Amino acid sequence: MSSKSDIIGETGLQFFGKVSASISHEIKNVLAIMNENAGLLEDYTRMLENGKPINTELFKTLAGKVLKQIQRADGIVKRLNRFAHSVDNFAMSVDLVEIVAFMVELSHRSASSRGVSPEPSPSTGPVKITTNPFFLQSLIWLCLDFAMDTVDNGKAIGIITEETEGCARIRFTHLKGLTGISIDEFPSEREKALLSLLKAELTVDDNAGEIVITWPET
């Protein structure tokens, strides 16, 4: 049987790998589009060289499309950079609202491939806790991943980040498929190890269709 630190280390590595793979996939798509735009530019140039008139607006349109993809790639790389730097500090003050929004961005491809959409509620202000940012992200990712499997295709997962009675919490809502899920299935040893490290608690309310992560004292 693995020790808690082994489980945490393994879970963290898997998380890092999954996010990196997803981001590299997004970058590949951007490169593929730029490849086609450059190819079309080459096609038009060849046609011009062969004496076929080409409307110059087409070149402007193509340049605009390339610029759009550069901006998209820049956003992807910024996310990758932010994610990579989340391992820099073992403990620091973080805003749960921001971290949840970031995890929703990172899980976009995974959600999209399953036909579901995580939808964070509008923020009423920051919800600050001091914790390990990387493993916090890992825990939110695992909860989101599990939540995505409990809603039907085309459905939204509500995410509410709030501070009530001195507690910070993240609620994943509208999870109608929680009914019938065994207590052994979720949280698994991975989530339990992360919860212990992050000094958080997790409850699954199958009647309300909610998974709630709570930090008892903030």
Add this chain to the structure above:
Amino acid sequence: MKILLVDDEEELVSTLAERLSLREIDADWVTTGEDALKRVDTENYDLAVLDVKIPKISGIEIKKKLAVKCPDMKFIFMTGHGSEDNFKAGSAEAGPEYYLPKPVSIKTLIKKINDVLRK
């Protein structure tokens, strides 16, 4: 020859379709598996080029459904998978000769289309 391109990246498939048409290959495009399945009800295609990862229905699933509706249709897969292992895993399902990693050159794609249609 008529081709159907299926990829959730609209700008990719629309540009690819234009480049194919400049080479006198008739190509239509759609961005979802559902639209691909609807499109074959009204149009006949010799071949579909499918992205492996498409929201809701994967490229492999779309292929299975299209193959039932259009038994003579041929298929080529494109993927943004970056790693050699992922490429091999995908190839095992689709057949390595029908599997192209993104970005793909137009020459390679056309050669592959011709190779597949000749089989």
